[in-house]
Amino acid sequence: MVFELRPVAWVRSLRVELLDDQWDGVSTTVELDDDVPSEALIGLEQFSHLEFVLVADRAAEVPPAPWRRHPRGNAEWPNVGIFAQRNKDRPNRLLVSIARLERIDGRTLFVQGLDGVDGTPVLDIKPVFRWNGPRGEVVAPRWADEIGLDYF
Amino acid sequence: MVFELRPVAWVRSLRVELLDDQWDGVSTTVELDDDVPSEALIGLEQFSHLEFVLVADRAAEVPPAPWRRHPRGNAEWPNVGIFAQRNKDRPNRLLVSIARLERIDGRTLFVQGLDGVDGTPVLDIKPVFRWNGPRGEVVAPRWADEIGLDYF
Numbered sequence: 001m002v003f004e005l006r007p008v009a010w011v012r013s014l015r016v017e018l019l020d021d022q023w024d025g026v027s028t029t030v031e032l033d034d035d036v037p038s039e040a041l042i043g044l045e046q047f048s049h050l051e052f053v054l055v056a057d058r059a060a061e062v063p064p065a066p067w068r069r070h071p072r073g074n075a076e077w078p079n080v081g082i083f084a085q086r087n088k089d090r091p092n093r094l095l096v097s098i099a100r101l102e103r104i105d106g107r108t109l110f111v112q113g114l115d116g117v118d119g120t121p122v123l124d125i126k127p128v129f130r131w132n133g134p135r136g137e138v139v140a141p142r143w144a145d146e147i148g149l150d151y152f
Numbered sequence: 153m154v155f156e157l158r159p160v161a162w163v164r165s166l167r168v169e170l171l172d173d174q175w176d177g178v179s180t181t182v183e184l185d186d187d188v189p190s191e192a193l194i195g196l197e198q199f200s201h202l203e204f205v206l207v208a209d210r211a212a213e214v215p216p217a218p219w220r221r222h223p224r225g226n227a228e229w230p231n232v233g234i235f236a237q238r239n240k241d242r243p244n245r246l247l248v249s250i251a252r253l254e255r256i257d258g259r260t261l262f263v264q265g266l267d268g269v270d271g272t273p274v275l276d277i278k279p280v281f282r283w284n285g286p287r288g289e290v291v292a293p294r295w296a297d298e299i300g301l302d303y304f
Contacts, residue, residue: 003157041235042220044236049286049291055155067189068194080196081191081193081195084196084279086281092157124235126248127235127236129238129292129297129300133286134285137200144282
């Protein structure tokens, strides 16, 4: 079974290299695809944060890339399965990222902290509701905390 | 531009109807697709919450479904664009949902609060890190709070 998905928008950024960290320092916009009418954005300005589904189209597909690895190739972190990490080299190469919405100008969203490089296709844009995050205490191994130290 | 994406897993649930609410009461599992090796799950048991990207394959594609609507057809809520809501009738029909991981038995994940009906294709499984949610206060309009009152 295969699903054919089409970009609804595109990341525009001064960042073109596939770097891991410090996404807050990058000025980023998301621009609607020509096939999407502007009315799709009505009401979006009332939300402080948005969730984006991106395709990491320059990442390595799994397979042939391996089903497990040390996150970022760091041997000090455990050799875990691809579904126990969020790295971009994965089956279907989907990224899910939450960014702060700064403002909307026409068909362009100005966002902070979106971890997509210039030209990244956007498959979906969703508002962040106050209640759709994890409920209860979030437990994660230490390496997962460490990988976030310089992310933003 | 089109991306061809393949399910990596499937939702198995006693819920087959496309209902909106009360997902906590539904016993749900996620089972790896036959093409995915078990090693993809190594280390996943160390996380309390998982994020799933689902295809709402029985929802209405946008277009031809409209680019704006009242959420759930409720005229008391505003007629907003499809990217200002999280409903399943949308371009690419992608859902992003966070659920609590109860346990893993072989190639089956037992989860609580996953809002997918039986047979829903899963395109990705990611761990929830303590730091990848929204940063700062989350602001949302009142209707977005109200829609969550009976969700779980």
